[in-house]
Amino acid sequence: MWVRDLLFFGLGLSGLAALSTGLLSAQRVEPPLEYRAAYQAPALQRALAELNREFQQQWQERQLTPAPRADDLTIARRLSLALTGTIPSFEEIRALEARPADERLHWWVSRLLADRRYADYVAERFARAFVGTEEGPFLIYRRRRFVSWLSDQLQHNTPYDQIVRQLISGTGLWTDSPGVNFLTATVMEDSDGRTDPIRLAARTSRAFLGMRIDCLQCHDDYLGNVVLGSPDSPRDGLQSDFHQLAAFYSQANTSLLGVKDDDQLYQYKYLDAEVEEEVPAIVPFGPELLSAEGTRRQQLARWVTHPQNKPFARASVNRIWALMLGRPLVEPIDDIPLHGEYPPGLETLADGFVDSGYDLQWLIRVIAASDVFQRDSRAAFDVTSEHERHWAIFPLSRLRPEQAAGSLIQASSLKTIDSGAHIIKQVGRFAQQYEFIVRYGDLGEDEFDDRGGTVAQRLLMMNGELTRKRTDHNPLINAASRIALLSPSDEKAIETAYLCVLTRRPTDTERSHFLEAFKQQAARTPSVEDLYWILLNSTEFSWNH
């Protein structure tokens, strides 16, 4: 026990030292690698100009005045939440503001993309679409290995088509080739080690093609919900479309040696059929893009990621867009029509993404630099839901549970809590975050469900252990206490608290209100604690804006 105390004490001392410099001078933060070149590439400039033009046109046609551009700190907060699942630290804000204004946000995006937190966070977001949130079959499914493998791919910026091909056609052990956990997640206890072609077909269509053809599993489509065929001759989906897609997965099986393929065929008894029949492997649309070499899964993997298979690019764009702006371009996220119509931006970004070689970082840079992403979420004119629907203002979206937890923990520390932070802080962060997320209410796979706040969340935020621990008097750990201790004036303390929690400075009204409130108290510490609690419990903190 005393060892831990000693460690904490040591940490506190080093923290105090760091803080005193932190409050007085800008921290030196490693500049990211060559990022200017990425923005100067003609393809990126072209796509960006076209994207902006399409939205300008939409606003004009609908006679909507777009909101003005948001300030840099607001945009930086959006980017941190989208790409790392947390808000910028005080230390990061200072580094950002030290950059020249004209390159600030390009630099910021590049810095985040190089941060391990980006890879880890976005990997988890992708994993929800690829394998869901359940623990899955024992031993042969290792979700954590899967997520850390995905994270490695993102860290190295592996082209997205390559990642997806590895998921669909991977072989080997779930520990050595973690991509195969995409397959082994579907092994049922009674299936003798065979992966489940039906679940894999549903995942493939939703996550990679952005299409919900899984309702065809049981019957043909009579309601016009699933339109397949070609643009010239569209047709309703058939039960066979789904099962012929599933047939591509029939050869995959698992043994002690991992996932491999054999020559098993896919048998299914259709709704009105008397007997089971052998179902051939046929793609639900675009058969001309399928080539016959390799295993069935290799054929499917190449077809899904074929440059002319636009649904794949659209689905990828829609997902990244939702990650960054809180809601997808086409809703629901995995129900994009095969033959259009498409909203502004989607086709341009999809084409650009294919041309970039499925470079996720390219896509993120373009979206982050766009007019749409940089709109303010408020305006001087009357804001209506029409403005939000057509992206004339930045849409409000509720923070996901892990964003709320991550932001709460970050707000209570002046230094960045990333992989460079002290190990005790990192371990502490994970344990506290887990407990908080369970209580806040994980939405599972419903990543982009538009929901309001709940009573349980408010109780947790007002009275929960994490808030309490992170705001009460603890000069070794908590930012609130340190700010109270080290700020040269009340005004500076108020400003620092605002920057730490809301990533902005107080308005004049707020500044004068809290200066007055501080004056009424004998000591500054409880005042800063109150301020912290107030800001953490605001709408502004709990929502992305």
Place this chain on the structure above:
Amino acid sequence: MQIHRSGSCSYDLSGFSTAAVGRGSAAHFHRRSLLTAGAAAGVGWLTSLGEALARAEPQRPTARPRSVIVLWLQGGPSQLETFDPHPGGKIGGDTQAIATSVPGLQIASGLAQTAEQMHSIALVRSVISKEGDHERATYNAKTGHRPDPTLVHPAIGAVLCHQLADEVEIPRHISILGNQWSARGGYLGDRFDAFRTGDPSGPVPDVIPPVKPERFERRLESLFEVVETEFARGRLANLDEQRTLHRTAMRSAVSMMSSEQLKAFDVGQEPQRLRDEFGDTPFGRGVLAAVRLIEAGVRCVEVTLDGWDSHINNHALQTRQTEILDPALAALIRELKRRELFDQTIVICGGEFGRTPRINPAAGRDHWPHGFSVALAGGGIRGGAVIGETAADPKLDKATPLDDVRSPHGIEDIHATVLAALGVNFKQELQTPIGRPMAISHGHVIQELLS
């Protein structure tokens, strides 16, 4: 009973009781001190709760039931292993049937305690739906509507809260042990979502404020009068109501924190003997908490028992589940009667679908929406009634699965029947956000179920 077309849930109360928050450990207050504190505070939003409470009158017994308890069996319970056994034949499996307190009525042997209460319970053994996927079927069962890509329908508890007004300080719609599909407000609004809580083995978490009352109140004042006002500037006119529900949820949370009624969550206040009757399981405790919550005036409590999805080894899995369900369900009927709540409450017990009559090669049963059972009990429900029948020796012709079901009823008929018993005009059309008027339920009342 008076029906308020636009009745609001208690947690819509525009006032909250910040002045009435306790010191540290026991932050629970009597109505009297709350009123005094509210009046003393002199701030508009502090007093309105006090006024609301002053107007509240003691609960009068009503002719109609007023509350609903849903025992939600997530995963698809097997009708053959619960309320509709067919032993001996080709579909019966290893499950035996036992006699019940209703002459001639038999249910599965795993429900021995429930069997003794069957004179108070009605069965619909012929429920059908068109949904065979867990998520879609759960939606269908909880809302009485099939999933629709254009709007989300409200669950039955949300409809009740919307239609019938109350004045209680804790949420009126509660989901105990619910998962991601716990009951939602849908197009009525997220404020009608069920308040989710876990195993009620102790007090409700996070209801004790971190600082003393006066300081807590000052914090709330600064938050609402300064920070929230600044944030609302230049945004949607009714930002909170339409989108964030932040202040709404916060007000509900604060009024809940200071409520005596919080104790209703805590089954630790019941004698051990009674807790044992419900079963020493999270579900058993949840069902007991439901009784306490209904007693406190809550409109709808959903208690979830997950784990019925027996694609393999059906008999063992279903047996394990019925061992949890049986004591809780039987004790629920007994306890509601003992507390004279039985006539005021409707209990619904069922899952999203049943399981296949045919046993698969893994000794499991798969999803089966073509004839499964739902049990009902309580006010207005005719105990001992049995509606419909499934064939003991079904043809299982996939083209005509309903040939094996006598007098089939869609899930929507259960909804219509329960709403009718509660006095809700379920045929009325409500305006939905997409501008399309929508009847609360399209079902037909099953008259034979009603007493």
